[in-house]
Amino acid sequence: MLRNLILLGAVAGIFASIPAIYQRNPQAFDGMLRRVLTEEAPQTQHAAASVKHAPGRAETLLGRKVRIPSDGRGHYSAEFKLNGRTIHAMVDTGATFVAINESTARRIGLKLSQSDFRHRVDTANGTTAAAAGTIGNLQIGRIFVEEVQAVVLKDEALSGTLVGMSFLSRLSRFEMENGALLLEQ
Template structure:
């Protein structure tokens, strides 16, 4: 009997061409991974610049009042995240809005009732909106109940405009790029 030839059972050596293809494929994967990480980093930076109040800063006043401090974003607007009927929602503080204006998507997601339609004058002209109520709105430690609201079709920008129906329950003062909201 002859001994088996060890060279016949070994796999053929990799050709230089297949090793180069493997190297190029690995380089593409590495570049895609690096680009993905860069995207995630800058997406987080841009989100933080647009909404610097994702985590609201809260303070306790000397007489027990609740205070929330908002920082202005790069455009000078006060954008943040609050809880509307237990759901996190991004807001834009708008002292020119009579009521809290809520997008249709947020109203549906947070279970807000859709009431009677009425005409409202906005910066973009007269539109039809629907009356509604917000059961509970939480801005950090500040809690407001049973607020007047409007469900607005095609609300652009932030998911809600935090208008005067909520702000009338608070005191607020501005100092440099910060707005302090106070609930007694």
């Protein structure tokens, strides 16, 4: 009976320490988990190896990391969540802010009036009117950032969504690696 109690205490202690170990060194934990998963039975390994990540889709990694593969033109685009709404967006390190159009702003719950479009911004397509706004939360995978500064442009000035430095600068790192963009919080 005492032996079972000691064993139970040891198992509980190990399970209780997992979150602390992960928080201190997520890379070591990631490596340890990958080693354990690759030591599975051969049929499980084969099944896992045959599943490939679809090109053009973000891949969530262990921890708060996401890998976005580049498309044929070398751009990095993926599905992000802005205020809980799924929006396809392109990462643009040359953009100071997250840039969205009026339609997207309405879709994610930003309330703007025409008088809010009082700022002039230079874009790749020329100078246009813009409104300043704040996105309550922006998420990709397990990366979650609150209160992200954004600019809202007229629909005719911007057809898509650009994720700029107002989001990227809030991450612990972002870098290009093996044809993909790695984001880490």
